[in-house]
Amino acid sequence: MAESGAQIDSLDLWTQVRGWAQALGFSQVGVAGVDLSAAEPGLMQWLQAGFHGRMDYMAAHGLKRARPAELVPGTVSVITARMDYLPQDTPDDWQAAELARLQRPGEAIVSVYSRGRDYHKVLRARLQKLQDRIATAIGPFGHRVFTDSAPVLEAELAARSGQGWRGKHTLVLSREGGSMFFLGEIYVDLHLPRTEATGAHCGQCRACIDICPTQAIVAPYRLDARRCISYLTIEHDGPIDEALRPLMGNRIYGCDDCQLICPWNKYAQRSSLPDFDARDGLADANLVTLFGWSEAEFLRRTEGGPIRRIGHVRWLRNIAVALGNALAALPPGDARRAPLLASLQARAEHPHALVREHVQWALKR
Structure with a gap:
């Protein structure tokens, strides 16, 4: 240097x-x-x-x-x-709005950063x-x-x-x-003046620990990535632990729960750049629509975005789990079940074993 x-x-x-x-x-x-x-x-x-x-x-x-x-x-x-x-158009009540989406099982949730x-x-x-x-x-x-x-x-x-x-x-x-x-x-290799560290301001709050769907935050400041939905849907390339699948709800790429509940995020700032504005079809999509994407459509719609890195097979794996959870959340006879079932059945003979296994699990839900 x-x-x-x-x-x-x-x-x-x-x-x-x-x-x-x-x-x-x-x-x-x-x-x-x-x-x-x-x-x-x-x-x-x-x-x-x-x-x-x-x-x-x-x-x-x-x-x-x-x-x-x-x-x-x-x-x-x-x-x-x-x-x-x-995103620049994020409403003031964005945390509550995002948490509310978790209660609508047919919607597909991708982390805010990935849209x-x-x-x-x-x-x-x-x-x-x-x-x-x-x-x-x-x-x-x-x-x-x-x-x-x-x-x-x-x-x-x-x-x-x-x-x-x-x-x-x-x-x-x-x-x-x-x-x-x-x-x-x-x-x-430059000797630059160090900037001063700040103190911690979490106090006795444990909202992030309590809300974690899979209890991946095993202790304050200690995360077991193997249980984290962000890890499971993005980094993990194999079958998802069956015990964790029901806890994933309708989260198909990442998980923001620990951030959505954090009181400090009322100060979260909008980006000054348009790059992070949500693309069409990722902020308010439903599971059936996304599960129907062909590989070519998946690649086209995710070009230049972070989601593309997981590939089409893992994308389908994740959505299959969410579809199964949506079926489990809806009562028998509910008209909303039919398109979910049809979507899964259309992928039941998918050429990739990872997709087939998760589809079969979802259909049993």
Whole structure:
């Protein structure tokens, strides 16, 4: 890496960086150091407990996640960036409105963050523009951009740099922005002034723990990903545990419950970018419609979005579970059952065993 850190006024540079970041749509930026050794025991305990499930890459990377200077040699500072993602037309009562949708079993629920453009693409492009502006100001320097794309202890870095504190659901919470935001980082070889961490403000509240449908938050600040609906519907590529399927309700991609109930999210901010506005058919779709998508239609409708990464087969697996739960929630003789049954029966002979198994389970509901 370059030795540009000794040739610049770091405080003046940081003032400029904050202005550039705001112009690029970031809500907040901060700076953390690279000594995360205090977080290593907790990381290892989490991995040893198997709470990472089948996300084998987490165990494979081990402590490199907590050692920025090993991941990118020469790193001495980490710039952290927060970007709010609530769509611009989000109503004031959005939390209550989203929770109410859980009570309408025929609706399909995808996490708020996943209804627009893939945040990896948005954040990476804008973080790269930010580092380009820094390079224009000071000349070449060592850097690397991350957007949930490498073994980075993202929440720890965010908390240490003043983006917020770790909530009991393990997400980062901000007094100004709740938790409805994305995080990204730039590892740099520049000596930048550290930004001050904030205190925790959860108090005795345990709303996120109590609302979790699968009780995946096994203790404050401790999440068993193997039970988390976000993990099950996105990261997990095999059959979903039958004991957990009824608890998933109509959530087909991710789960926002712990955020919807959080009091701090009354301060969640709307995005300044149109990228995160919901695409047609994802904010208010019904299960039958989405289950009817062919693979070609699935790929077309999810192009450029985060949902595409799970593929059509897992998409159908997830919706089959939701359809089964909808059948179980409706009384015999209810006219709304017929299209649900017909939709499932149309996929009963699907060529992929994973889909067939979940469809058969749903039909038995």
